[in-house]
Amino acid sequence: MLLELAGRHPLLRADLTPERRADQVVTIDATRLRFISPLDLTAVAALAHATAVASSKSVLRLPSDPRVTSYLQRMDLLAQLPESTIAVGAVPFDVRSDHHTTLLETTLLTPETAPDVSERIGLLALANLGASPGARVARSVGELIDNAVSHGHGQAGAYIAAQAYTGKTTGTRRLEVAICDNGIGVLAHLCRNPDHAGLTDSETALRQALQPGISGTRDSRGNGLPDLLRQAGTTGPTRLVVRSGSGLVRAARHRTGMRTVSTLAAAMPIQGTWAWLRVSFAP
Amino acid sequence: MKTTRQGTITFPVQPYGQFLFTRAAGATARADLEERLRRSDAQALLTIDFTGVTAMTNSFADEFLGKFYTLLAAENAVEAVQLGGLNEETRDAVNVCLQRRKQFAVDAESRTLLGDAEVLADTYRCARELNTFRAAELAEELHISLPNANNRLKRLLEAGALRRERSAGPDRGGKEFIYSVPA
Numbered sequence: 226m227l228l229e230l231a232g233r234h235p236l237l238r239a240d241l242t243p244e245r246r247a248d249q250v251v252t253i254d255a256t257r258l259r260f261i262s263p264l265d266l267t268a269v270a271a272l273a274h275a276t277a278v279a280s281s282k283s284v285l286r287l288p289s290d291p292r293v294t295s296y297l298q299r300m301d302l303l304a305q306l307p308e309s310t311i312a313v314g315a316v317p318f319d320v321r322s323d324h325h326t327t328l329l330e331t332t333l334l335t336p337e338t339a340p341d342v343s344e345r346i347g348l349l350a351l352a353n354l355g356a357s358p359g360a361r362v363a364r365s366v367g368e369l370i371d372n373a374v375s376h377g378h379g380q381a382g383a384y385i386a387a388q389a390y391t392g393k394t395t396g397t398r399r400l401e402v403a404i405c406d407n408g409i410g411v412l413a414h415l416c417r418n419p420d421h422a423g424l425t426d427s428e429t430a431l432r433q434a435l436q437p438g439i440s441g442t443r444d445s446r447g448n449g450l451p452d453l454l455r456q457a458g459t460t461g462p463t464r465l466v467v468r469s470g471s472g473l474v475r476a477a478r479h480r481t482g483m484r485t486v487s488t489l490a491a492a493m494p495i496q497g498t499w500a501w502l503r504v505s506f507a508p
Numbered sequence: 509m510k511t512t513r514q515g516t517i518t519f520p521v522q523p524y525g526q527f528l529f530t531r532a533a534g535a536t537a538r539a540d541l542e543e544r545l546r547r548s549d550a551q552a553l554l555t556i557d558f559t560g561v562t563a564m565t566n567s568f569a570d571e572f573l574g575k576f577y578t579l580l581a582a583e584n585a586v587e588a589v590q591l592g593g594l595n596e597e598t599r600d601a602v603n604v605c606l607q608r609r610k611q612f613a614v615d616a617e618s619r620t621l622l623g624d625a626e627v628l629a630d631t632y633r634c635a636r637e638l639n640t641f642r643a644a645e646l647a648e649e650l651h652i653s654l655p656n657a658n659n660r661l662k663r664l665l666e667a668g669a670l671r672r673e674r675s676a677g678p679d680r681g682g683k684e685f686i687y688s689v690p691a
Contacts, residue, residue, distance in 0.1 A: 339530050347527030347563060360563040360597040367529030367565040374530050445570075445608060452566050452604070 226250075228272075228493070231257040236268045237466050237501060239473045239489040251276045251283040256314070258288045261297055263386035263403035264466075264501040266331045270305045271405035274381040275496050277307035278407070287314030300386060301330035326352040329387035334404065339374050342385055343367060346402065353389040353400055354506060358460040362504050365457035366402050368449040369500050376414050376441070377406025377498055398506040407497040411469040414441035427470030428488045434467070435476055435486060453502070454478050461506045468499040516553045517586070519544060521572075522560030529564070534571025541576065545585035552671065553690045554586040555616060559593030569598075569605035577611045581666035588690035589668030592616035614669045621669065631660045632669060640688040661687060 227244040230253065235241055246252075253269055255261075269285065276283040285306065287294045295317045297303065303312055329345050332338065346366050351359035366387075373383040383406030392398040408414075412430040415421040418441050424430050433439045435454070440447025450467070457463040458478030465476045471494040476486045521528070524537045545554070556573070573591075580589065591602060591613050599615070599622065606612055606623025613622050614632075621632050634649050635641065647657035664670045665687075672685040 336530070336532050340525050340533065343525060343527040343529045351562070357596060360595075363527055363563045364529075364565050364597060364601065367527065367563070368567060371530045371565055371567045374532060446567075448608070449565075449567060 227252045227254060229254045229257070230265065233260055234262055234264060234501075236264055236499070237468075237473075239491045242492040249281045251281060252286065253283065254286045255297075256286050256289045258293055259290060261288070261293055261300070262501075263300075263388050263401050264405070264499065266297070266300050266302045266386045267384040267403045267405040268499055270302060270331055270384040271381065271407055271497065271499070272495075273306050273310045274384075275407045277309045278381040281309075283307075283310045285310055285312045287312055287316065289314070291315065291317055299324075299330075300328065300388075301332070305331045305333065305384065325349070327389045329385065329402075331384055331386045334370065334373050334383040334385045334406070335378055336374050339370060343370060346370070346385075346387060349387055349389060350400060353398065354460070354504070358506065361456050361460050362400060365453040365463075365504070366502060368453045369402070369404050369502060372449055372498070372500070373404045373406045373408070377404075377408030379407040379409070379497060381407035381496075383408065383497075392506075399503055401501070401503045403499070403501045405497070405499040410497055411467070411472070415439065417441040418443055427472030427494075428474075428490055429472075431467055431469055431472040431474040432486065432488045435474065450476075454484065457502065457504050458482070458484070461504050463505070464501075464503045466501045468495055469497070470494055515549060515551045516555065517544070517548060517551045518555045518557050518592075520557045520559070522558070526560060526562045527564070528561060528568045528572075531567050531571040534568040537572045538576050541572075542579075542583075542585075545583070548585075551586045552588060554589045554668070555592050556589065557592045558595075558598050561593070561598055562595070563597045564601050566601050566604045569601040570608070573602060573613070574605045574609045574611065577606070577613060577667065578609065580668055586668065587671040588614075590614040590616040590690070591622065612667050612669070614667075628660055628663060631657075632664060635661075635664065635670060635687065636689050640686060642684060642686060646687070 273283045298319055299321055347363040350363040354362055377383045385404045387402040390399040411434050412427045415424055415430050435450050437451045438447050462480050463478045467474050471491050473489045473491040478484050519541050524533055603622050610624045612625040615622050621629055643657045647654045670687050671690055672687045674683050675686045
């Protein structure tokens with residue numbers, strides 16, 4: 226399989242289609258990437274580990290732009306790849322300074338690492354968004370962390386990364402967080418609850434998961450994603466994209482409070498669940 | 509007269525983290541709280557202290573507090589419970605969690621009820637003004653029937669918002685309860 230990544234947020238596109246190949250090698254071609262988001266980092270890590278668990282090999286073709294490769298290295302993607310993944314391309318010398326107030330490197334998310342990750346994300350949000358909005362956004366990211374730790378920690382792991390953007394070029398401060406896991410996925414999780422056993426496709430499952438009280442258990446749960454949009458949405462324009470199986474849902478909460486949701490069938494089905502959250506603030 | 513419990517116990521939540529996000533962390537904190545109550549003598553007042561917690565998810569709050577309050581009525585480890593050290597965000601998480609479970613709790617700082625407290629807010633305010641009272645006195649203050657007052661007092665007791673002790677009736681003809689607001 227050959228997966229070519231180009232443009233901004235290629236892995237959020239429903240029409241991104243991998244090229245099928247006869248061999249068992251999964252090749253992720255990032256040579257044309259000029260910008261890497263937390264989603265690109267965590268999704269590549271999740272894909273590489275899912276491939277390794279399936280006893281296949283993967284190849285990551287590094288970006289041709291050395292600045293982009295340098296960022297990818299700074300964000301610890303190379304360090305998080307499994308041994309069976311071959312990185313092809315020039316890797317710059319790793320010079321790093323402490324940026325813990327602006328980024329969270331690609332990090333394995335497990336029940337054991339969750340407390341430290343929570344602390345990092347919380348302090349990152351406070352440092353960039355201010356005390357009250359930062360705490361609110363941290364709560365929202367926390368719901369994604371809880372979902373990944375509760376349902377997404379399969380053998381191939383779950384990965385998180387975050388980046389705060391100052392808004393110098395865009396005029397808008399932003400915090401982006403992505404969590405990609407190789408767990409059972411939204412459809413299989415919801416179907417554990419007999420009330421939702423009739424669900425047959427990931428698109429419908431994802432749309433359902435954005436409704437309050439829809440859970441894979443019969444407990445009074447299943448409010449994580451609706452709460453996320455409600456909370457983060459009160460602090461600034463918020464976008465959430467979730468992929469699971471062959472489904473992709475885009476949800477947004479605008480400054481006016483208006484909420485939009487659209488669901489699509491993705492050309493490339495994925496194992497587990499990928500979530501990308503972006504919260505924007507005026508500088 | 510039954511001996512009134514005197515002790516107080518404070519359970520700090522901050523040791524579990526400044527940012528509390530997962531249900532697993534909530535379950536751990538609840539298990540530790542229940543264990544601490546089991547190991548200590550029956551206490552008059554438990555304060556769950558959120559000082560130092562900056563943010564928590566609704567999921568953490570539900571796993572920790574929602575389930576704790578569900579079991580509170582059945583347990584006899586503590587007479588009264590209050591929540592302290594809440595900030596705007598953690599208070600919101602507590603409110604959301606308790607409203608969904610149709611529960612309520614006492615906010616130690618504002619001395620008001622958090623959660624699903626719409627019906628009982630006035631009752632609790634009146635109870636605080638009376639401080640120590642019989643059900644009939646509350647019913648009279650609120651202009652409601654005695655059974656209605658007893659129903660409301662039962663719910664406040666189950667949430668640890670009030671304590672009560674058995675006492676001789678005013679006419680020495682029987683037993684009744686005297687209610688009080690934990691200090």
